[in-house]
């Protein structure tokens with residue numbers, strides 16, 4: 001849960017999704033980013049040598065949850081067309097997992113542009129599934145483009161791929177999501193299927 005606002009739109013939407021997960025027989029752990037103390041990446045790059053992050057904070061249990069879970073759901077509002085800083089810090093700290101996979105345990109013969117390397121490095125076996133729930137106040141077509149791209153890169157070192165998304169525009173004030181005609185129902189049904 002990537003919003004700093006507990007009980008806000010993202011939280012309510014994610015809870016509907018998780019009710020669906022539960023009713024579908026799934027088990028889950030909800031992690032609210034605002035409960036955690038996760039520093040931003042310092043780019044010390046020690047992770048490129050040891051495959052782990054040296055900053056001693058709440059990111060460490062998150063690494064193991066991300067790696068051990070069968071599936072991942074990311075729920076977030078749009079903040080300046082990107083992720084809230086707390087969630088972006090978590091994403092950036094996954095550079096340690098990227099280093100583990102691509103520097104310490106690299107797939108052979110990677111060359112070309114960053115985009116090409118990224119695509120060629122995707123391991124297709126044992127991919128875990130991920131789902132994303134995004135919402136924002138404005139209504140533009142490209143509102144979530146940046147966040148969706150970040151999510152794809154975030155999931156790659158986790159050997160996860162995005163298999164579904166729900167995107168809601170024009171959701172601004174706390175509780176607006178409750179007034180949306182279909183959002184909570186869509187989230188519940190998506191969670192149940194997921």
Ligand SMILES: Cc1cc2nc3c(=O)[nH]c(=O)nc-3n(C[C@H](O)[C@H](O)[C@H](O)COP(=O)(O)O)c2cc1C
Nearest residue numbers: 003008009010077078079080081136137138171172
């Ligand atoms: C710091 C900040 C930046 C925001 N930037 C955007 C934005 O770029 N685009 C947008 O559509 N909404 C933006 N919003 C609005 C939120 O996405 C919107 O109010 C959302 O419903 C908040 O979700 P929450 O209740 O789960 O926190 C921003 C809100 C805040 C507080």
